[in-house]
Each structure stands twice: as C-alpha cells, then as structure tokens.
Amino acid sequence: MGSLLRLEIARTFRNPVSMVFLIGFPLALYLLWTKVLPVSAGTGITDFAAYSMVSMATYGSLGGALFIGGAIALERTGGWLRQLAVTPLPGHGYVVAKLVAGMLGVLPSIVAVLAAGAALGGVRLAGTTWVVLVPLIWLGVLPFAALGVALGYSLAGQSANMAMIVVYFGLSVLGGLWVPVEALPDGLRAVAEYSPAYQAGSLGWRALDGLAPTGTAVAVLAGWTLLFCALAVWRYRRAL
Template sequence: MRSFLGFEVRRSLSSPVNLVFLAGFPVLLYLLWTKVLDLASGPVSMVSMATYGAMGGALFIGGAIAMERASGWLRQLAVTPLPAHGYIVAKLVAGMLAVLPSVVIVLAAGALLGGVRLPAGTWLVLPLLIWIGVAPFAALGVAFGYSFRGQSANIVTMVVFFLLAVLGGLWLPVSRMPEGLRVVAEHSPAYQAGSLGWRALDGLPPTGTSVLVLVAWTALFVVLGVWRYRRTAWR
C-alpha cells in the first residue's frame, strides 16, 4: 500500500492541469473581485479563493475514481496485494496533499499581487486551516466517484462544486444574500470551511459551531461514501 500511495501522491502533485485549475483560476477570480470589480476586500477574497481552489481539488477526487472504474484500472488493482480500502485511502491522502500547493499559490498572490499584509503567525496558520476545512469535500468526492461513472462524475462534481461555492459565500459575501438563504448558507460546508480562514484574519480561533458543522458534514459524506463503495465494491 505504501508504494501505491507514493505513486498516487507523485501523480497528483505533478499534474500541471491540477495546478492551473486549482490555483490559476482562483487567482484570476481573486484579482477580478478585488482589483477590477472591487466587490470584496483583499484578505477576505484571498481566503475565499484559496478555499475555493482547495475545495475543488478535494471534490475532484471523485472524478479520478470514476474514470479509473470505467477504464478497468480497479479490476487490475484487484489482483494485486493492495487491500480494498487501500485504494480509497491513497486517493484521499493524495488528493488532500495535492490541494496544498494551490492554497499556497493563492495566498502568495494575495501578498504579492494584492498587497495583503498579515502577521507572520496568520500566514502560517491559514494554509492549515483552509486544508482542514476542505476535508468534507474529499469524502464527498469519494461518494461521487462510486455513485457515477466516467465523465458523468466530473459533470455532477462541477455543478455541485459551483453551487456549494456560491452558496457558501466564497464568490460573494453571504451578507448580500436574502435572509432566508443566508441561514441555509451559514450551515453549508463551504461557508464553514471559509469561516476558519476568515476568522483567522481577525486573529480569532474557529467557533464551536464551525467545528461541529464541518465534523457533521464530514461524517455524513463518509457514511455516504462507504455506502456507495460497498454497493459497487471492486473486490
């Protein structure tokens, strides 16, 4: 399992497509919101876009799983010593590690291009908080990977990704939403993931609500992923 994990990590980190999608697009949106349209403050938008990119990277674990299921790769792995759960663990670990470079790039863009200035301690803690906050989406990605086949998984993931990002206030502040929608948004996983970094900008720790909501969403998505995996088990 260790060899397969190393292979997956190297493959995820070496993909230029992943880096462009997970870092390049969020950086462009950050510059659009803050420099062109002036719709959000630099630090808040920087955290939002870093969370947005990391969330996408975690979710699209599912697309890789679905494509490999369709190609027959999992059937080939079934005849190796790799345990059945080892594939999912490797995908989760590799996917979560792959989002870290994009987080760092977006934060660097905020500092170098957006003129964001923060205490050294805040710069150090932001990548970790953003990374932890997107854990629920990695679990959801696994569930998608075992729920849909081939390109269908990527299409569904893209739609869900976009809707969650908008609902969670990563594109525009939740405060601009209608009151009823705002209540729903504030309990979404994307909003609570973003709130970890937003509060850190003010030197504040995560709230108990944020932790509980993120844990609850993660548990729900893990259960969903395990259920889908067992129904389509490759071994």
C-alpha cells in the first residue's frame, strides 16, 4: 500500500487543476472580500481581514477534502478499482491512500490563504495563534473528506462532481464561509449553527480571539464525521 500512497501523494501535489481551484479560488475570494467589496459592513466583526482569512482557508481546505471523492468517482467509473482488485492491495488500501494523500493536499490551501492574510491582508496575530490555526482548520474539514468519499462511492463520474459542487457551495454559504452568518436571515442562522461548515469555521474564528473550540462545535463536527463515515462505509461496501 505504501507504493500506492506515494503515487497518490505525487498526484495530489502536481495536479494543476486542483491546485488552482483549491488555492487560487479561495485566495481570489479573500482579496475580493477584504479589498474590493464592503462585505464587512454591518457584521460587527472588528478584524474582518483576520476573520475572512480563516473563512477562506476553511473554505479552500473544505473543497480539497470534499473533492477527494470526486477523484474516487471518476476512477471507480473508469475501471481503476477493478484493476486494483486483481492486485494484492487490501480492499481498504485504495480509499486510505486517497484520504491520506487528499488530506495532505489540503494543507497548501490553508497555508496559502494564511500567508496572504499576513502579507496582503495586514493580519497580525500572535505566533502561537498562527501555529494553532493550521491544524484546527485541517481537523475541521475532516467530516467533508468522509462526505466526499460517501458521494464518490455513490455517484458515477461527472454527476459526482456536480453533486459535490452543489454541496460545496451550499454548505459553504450556509456555514458563513462566504458571508458571515450574522448577515444571514434569522432562520438560516439558527440552522447554520448545526452545519458542519460553520462549526469547522468556528474553530479558527474562536482561535483568533484566543478561545478554545466550544463543546457544541466539537459535538457537531464529531456527529457529522460519524454520520458521513457511516454513510461512506455503507456506500463503499455496496460499491465493491
């Protein structure tokens, strides 16, 4: 399995499409939100540059985690899993390699947006806060990796990618990653509190103020992770 993992990591870090999509897009949105559009007005957020930096780092890495499943759907449809099924690779070897390589591939988008925050957004934080932000954001998007795997084993090829784009944008907007939840209507805001993207973002947002994750955040993220993992395992078993 080590040999497949090495190959998957190499693929992750040289895929120009995902690197542009997962680094370029959040970076562009970050600059748009903080430099061009007056999104911060009326949200009551004092350091909007830092807040938005965390939002966009979460948004980019969330996409990276989710789209692990897009590759799974394409490769499954293309017959690669049948090819692997006649090698000694254990049944779970493929999905583990995809998850590990995919989650490593998430790190550059976190680092890139944080670097842009420091260099272009004028964000100034304590050294320990910078250090803590990376693993917090990274852990926060774990449920989306599980969701991506579930979708990847449920849908074929391009329809999986379409579904993921809908889920990606829908959950990101609902979770206040594009526009803070304070700007959402009251009803939606109440729902947002229990959405995985909002709670993933909350880990970083609270860290900006030196606060630990709330119990609710941990519970909500753990709940979604368990649910999506169960879904992924079920779909994975069916797909074999």
